[in-house]
Amino acid sequence: MSTASAYLTVRGIEVDVVYKDIKNLHVGVYPPLGRVRVAAPKWLDDEQVRLAVIRRLAWIKEQRRQLRDAPRQSEREMVTGESHYVWGLRRRLRVVERAGRGHCELDGDRLVLYVPEGTDAAARLDLLRRWQRAQLRLAIPPLIERWESRVGRSVPAWGIRRMKTKWGSCNRDTGHLSFNLELAKKPPRCLEYIVVHEMAHLREPDHSRRFTTLMDTLMPDWRYRRDELNGAPLDHEEWA
Numbered sequence: 001m002s003t004a005s006a007y008l009t010v011r012g013i014e015v016d017v018v019y020k021d022i023k024n025l026h027v028g029v030y031p032p033l034g035r036v037r038v039a040a041p042k043w044l045d046d047e048q049v050r051l052a053v054i055r056r057l058a059w060i061k062e063q064r065r066q067l068r069d070a071p072r073q074s075e076r077e078m079v080t081g082e083s084h085y086v087w088g089l090r091r092r093l094r095v096v097e098r099a100g101r102g103h104c105e106l107d108g109d110r111l112v113l114y115v116p117e118g119t120d121a122a123a124r125l126d127l128l129r130r131w132q133r134a135q136l137r138l139a140i141p142p143l144i145e146r147w148e149s150r151v152g153r154s155v156p157a158w159g160i161r162r163m164k165t166k167w168g169s170c171n172r173d174t175g176h177l178s179f180n181l182e183l184a185k186k187p188p189r190c191l192e193y194i195v196v197h198e199m200a201h202l203r204e205p206d207h208s209r210r211f212t213t214l215m216d217t218l219m220p221d222w223r224y225r226r227d228e229l230n231g232a233p234l235d236h237e238e239w240a
């Protein structure tokens with residue numbers, strides 16, 4: 001049995017919807033970005049789900065606010081012993097103080113930061129982010145190249161940005177794709193899903209049924225990758 005699913009945009013908020021054999025509608029707001037996901041009974045349609053989401057907008061915004069204010073990885077101390085995710089794997093951080101330019105590298109299962117003495121947490125984090133950006137710059141071009149022929153569109157330009165609420169975006173007018181820097185912490189299959197998702201927007205700008213069908217054709221397991229990317233729910237609410 002296949003599961004129907006849809007994307008809705010409700011008052012500017014992107015909502016992933018899955019229709020299942022369940023009695024009640026569930027809404028979850030997922031870390032780290034506050035993605036909204038709805039599990040809906042099969043007898044509801046997109047419009048009824050949209051109304052249900054609108055009724056819960058205040059609650060959703062409050063969950064997102066709490067997520068944004070919660071301690072994040074970016075507020076960590078950047079000291080030896082901390083763990084940091086690299087391509088979906090937990091790596092132990094080792095900070096080595098030495099003269100010269102800062103440098104970041106993977107050494108076995110350790111993530112090593114070489115920094116001049118007295119480098120503070122913010123500068124260490126900046127170094128790590130520059131390294132994550134370089135990792136993505138290497139990983140993304142082969143993915144785009146692999147998928148251009150399958151999607152049937154070429155990517156005119158792309159970039160990496162820090163984004164608060166999205167993993168990626170596609171500029172409808174220019175075709176410019178943006179990818180969230182945080183993807184460097186996630187498994188490569190999740191990055192590939194976002195690349196394909198944004199490339200699919202070059203054919204279908206909105207999260208319509210046509211878009212979902214296109215994704216099903218291109219990448220049949222995209223829902224699993226999306227769920228892996230979005231992790232466990234922060235909170236869960238249920239009503240009849």
Ligand SMILES: [Zn+2]
Pocket residue numbers: 197201207
């Ligand atoms: Zn999208």
